[in-house]
Amino acid sequence: MVATPxxxxxxxxxxxxxxxxxxxxxxxxxxxxxxxxxNAGTDLSVDLAEVSGFTVSSDLIDTPDINKRFTSRIPGRIxxxxxxxxxxxxxxxxxxxxLLPRDTAGFIVRMAGGDVPxxxxxxxxxxxSSISEQAGTDDEASRLTVEFAITDEPAENWxxxxxxx
Numbered sequence: 001m002v003a004t005p006x007x008x009x010x011x012x013x014x015x016x017x018x019x020x021x022x023x024x025x026x027x028x029x030x031x032x033x034x035x036x037x038x039n040a041g042t043d044l045s046v047d048l049a050e051v052s053g054f055t056v057s058s059d060l061i062d063t064p065d066i067n068k069r070f071t072s073r074i075p076g077r078i079x080x081x082x083x084x085x086x087x088x089x090x091x092x093x094x095x096x097x098x099l100l101p102r103d104t105a106g107f108i109v110r111m112a113g114g115d116v117p118x119x120x121x122x123x124x125x126x127x128x129s130s131i132s133e134q135a136g137t138d139d140e141a142s143r144l145t146v147e148f149a150i151t152d153e154p155a156e157n158w159x160x161x162x163x164x165x
Contacts, residue, residue: 017114018111018113019114019115020044020051020085021038021108021109022041022044022100023037024041025037026107031107031152033107038109038115038161042099044087044108049087051084051086052084052085053081053084054108055080056153058075058078080150083147084148085148086145088141089133089144100128103127104128105126107123108124117160117161118160118162120158121159122154122155123154123158124150125150125152126150128147130146131144131147132147
């Protein structure tokens with residue numbers, strides 16, 4: 001008997017599709033937001049230029065056995081990468097600085113396939129650690145880098161809830 005192949009992924013180009021939201025509150029301890037909480041958030045995608053981090057990894061712990069030459073491993077601590085979002089700056093400051101000043105706490109929600117019900121989302125509990133301006137050059141727009149501390153274990157791969165009628 002032949003193994004059953006997994007269902008092939010419907011491949012997509014994330015530019016113009018992926019959404020990053022800032023949510024000030026999520027009630028559920030699972031960190032999975034309701035549609036009402038998503039709708040109350042702010043879509044950051046409109047001025048978002050770059051994304052760094054917002055990924056999770058696990059350390060590995062060696063578990064050697066005195067009777068074997070092979071050293072096996074088990075999963076260890078889970079960590080989130082250093083994370084930041086880079087936004088375009090506004091000449092008069094009407095930009096992300098008003099929404100996410102230093103020490104702002106909340107949640108960044110990533111919807112890789114867009115805000116499409118049943119697609120996958122991830123929630124990162126955050127505190128803004130810094131926001132810095134990168135002065136533009138003759139051929140580059142001025143930008144703002146917002147750095148985040150990921151403050152708790154993210155919720156990954158949850159189904160985006162349906163829109164409310």
